[in-house]
Amino acid sequence: MDIKIKVENLRVSYGKGEILKGISIDVHKNMITGFMGPAGSGKSTLISIINRMIDFEEDVKIEGGVYLDGDNILDGEIDQVNLRRRVGTVFAVPIALPRSVYENIAYGPRLQGINEKTELNIIVKESLRKAFLWDEVRDRLNKSALKLSGGQQQRLCLARTLALKPEIILLDEPCSGLDPISTAKIEEALDELKKDYTIILVSNNTKQIARITDYAAFFYMGELIEYGPTERVFTNPSEKKTEDYIQGKFG
Amino acid sequence: MRINPRIIDKLVKIVLNSQAFFTVGILVAIVAVIFFKGSPHVNLEFIFSSPEDMGRHGGIFFTIIGTLLLVLLSILLATPLGVGTAIFLTEYTRESRFTKIIRFGVESLAGIPSILYGLFGFIFFVIKLKMGWSILAGVFTITIMILPTIIRTSEEAIKAVPRNFRIVSYSLSATKWETVLKVVLPSATPGILTGIMLSVGRAVGETAAIIFTMGSSLRLPTSLMDSGRTMAVHFYILAREGISMEKAYATALVLVLSILFINILAYYIMNRVIARYS
Numbered sequence: 001m002d003i004k005i006k007v008e009n010l011r012v013s014y015g016k017g018e019i020l021k022g023i024s025i026d027v028h029k030n031m032i033t034g035f036m037g038p039a040g041s042g043k044s045t046l047i048s049i050i051n052r053m054i055d056f057e058e059d060v061k062i063e064g065g066v067y068l069d070g071d072n073i074l075d076g077e078i079d080q081v082n083l084r085r086r087v088g089t090v091f092a093v094p095i096a097l098p099r100s101v102y103e104n105i106a107y108g109p110r111l112q113g114i115n116e117k118t119e120l121n122i123i124v125k126e127s128l129r130k131a132f133l134w135d136e137v138r139d140r141l142n143k144s145a146l147k148l149s150g151g152q153q154q155r156l157c158l159a160r161t162l163a164l165k166p167e168i169i170l171l172d173e174p175c176s177g178l179d180p181i182s183t184a185k186i187e188e189a190l191d192e193l194k195k196d197y198t199i200i201l202v203s204n205n206t207k208q209i210a211r212i213t214d215y216a217a218f219f220y221m222g223e224l225i226e227y228g229p230t231e232r233v234f235t236n237p238s239e240k241k242t243e244d245y246i247q248g249k250f251g
Numbered sequence: 252m253r254i255n256p257r258i259i260d261k262l263v264k265i266v267l268n269s270q271a272f273f274t275v276g277i278l279v280a281i282v283a284v285i286f287f288k289g290s291p292h293v294n295l296e297f298i299f300s301s302p303e304d305m306g307r308h309g310g311i312f313f314t315i316i317g318t319l320l321l322v323l324l325s326i327l328l329a330t331p332l333g334v335g336t337a338i339f340l341t342e343y344t345r346e347s348r349f350t351k352i353i354r355f356g357v358e359s360l361a362g363i364p365s366i367l368y369g370l371f372g373f374i375f376f377v378i379k380l381k382m383g384w385s386i387l388a389g390v391f392t393i394t395i396m397i398l399p400t401i402i403r404t405s406e407e408a409i410k411a412v413p414r415n416f417r418i419v420s421y422s423l424s425a426t427k428w429e430t431v432l433k434v435v436l437p438s439a440t441p442g443i444l445t446g447i448m449l450s451v452g453r454a455v456g457e458t459a460a461i462i463f464t465m466g467s468s469l470r471l472p473t474s475l476m477d478s479g480r481t482m483a484v485h486f487y488i489l490a491r492e493g494i495s496m497e498k499a500y501a502t503a504l505v506l507v508l509s510i511l512f513i514n515i516l517a518y519y520i521m522n523r524v525i526a527r528y529s
Contacts, residue, residue: 053422084424095415098438098528108423144529
């Protein structure tokens with residue numbers, strides 16, 4: 001199986017507190033990998049390393065290596081703009097930019113210099129389709145994206161990320177504020193998307209991890225406690241902590 | 252003993268209402284006086300003809316041109332400078348002693364009486380740089396005078412743009428400058444325009460700083476090195492020297508109407524921007 005992202009002995013600290021304490025993990029291509037763990041376990045920090053959004057935080061120290069198709073993305077020379085084109089991100093809170101639905105989706109492609117109307121139309125339509133949002137917004141592409149419901153905005157964010165044509169999609173608790181129906185739609189979309197993308201899903205919801213991921217990783221206090229095929233992790237966890245977490249004894 | 256809360260609420264409402272009415276009333280009274288005293292003498296001829304006999308007769312066309320040149324050029328100079336400074340302070344530097352000093356300087360400058368700007372402009376632009384009394388010297392002086400307002404309001408407007416918008420923009424592979432240009436500035440535009448409007452008001456109504464630097468010569472300026480007269484200065488001289496109170500009020504009315512027009516125009520632009528970026 002192809003490995004898309006290889007993390008080697010990654011240590012991250014903010015100020016004096018160490019958030020990730022030497023993590024090594026391989027993320028497989030065209031799979032959904034779930035990161036789970038209680039608050040403060042470091043799973044979101046790991047995500048922000050992979051898209052280098054961590055660079056916008058202050059007082060951060062990073063050691064170790066993170067390889068994307070073999071290239072170390074922690075290398076100071078790496079082109080961050082290009083990296084974020086390859087690694088798309090959907091955040092926990094759906095944040096639509098203050099402009100129309102269409103212009104939200106077209107934001108990324110326009111940055112890449114795509115300004116031709118017919119080409120943009122295709123990208124917008126395709127992206128919205130893949131995010132299972134097209135049918136709901138096809139008549140209001142030119143209306144403000146801020147008027148969409150929370151669940152629609154989150155799928156808009158997914159579509160906006162897809163419009164970048166990334167290789168990897170990072171989702172940081174994308175369903176934490178959503179109702180069950182919107183959650184189901186996002187999960188349905190992700191299941192389709194994994195054919196073409198490598199997906200990492202951070203979630204506090206163990207049921208969601210069990211439902212839709214192929215591989216699951218359990219983080220606790222900055223350490224990777226357990227990692228393996230989701231079915232194995234959930235039916236036969238090798239660590240007591242994992243078992244307790246999955247059963248809802250803490251977290 | 253507690254006073255009946257319903258009575259308190261009613262009392263507060265009455266007091267607040269009357270305060271609001273009082274404020275608006277003063278404004279209405281001022282505009283009404285100017286309107287009634289000025290309107291009999293305002294017509295197209297007054298606006299488009301040249302002044303005669305120091306303004307005792309004829310129109311105010313030259314002073315309208317003077318005002319337009321001064322305000323337009325000052326705003327054109329001050330806006331990029333001021334907004335640029337605000338972008339630098341908010342987006343391109345971290346809070347430090349340096350930014351605090353700049354901010355303190357800006358705030359202090361905003362509080363200086365305009366006549367001091369006039370004096371500085373006179374010494375520096377008119378005398379030292381040998382510009383003489385000229386529109387250009389006036390423009391530079393007014394630019395410096397309105398910069399603090401534009402910087403402060405732009406900075407507040409930029410700061411009010413949610414950090415999340417920037418994060419999203421970066422995550423969609425935008426550079427810092429692209430983010431500023433495409434996300435931050437559009438969202439901040441209404442606030443920035445407010446600052447520009449305040450500045451237009453100050454520039455249009457200014458007299459002291461302008462007499463010192465642009466002079467008050469009552470003729471049609473043919474170059475930026477000519478001296479000229481703005482409507483506010485014209486009004487001041489007509490009234491102060493007792494040349495013609497009728498023409499003074501008429502000038503004042505045109506001044507008020509043009510400020511009204513500029514405000515309506517600004518609101519129109521603002522609404523266009525808001526409609527697009529919301």
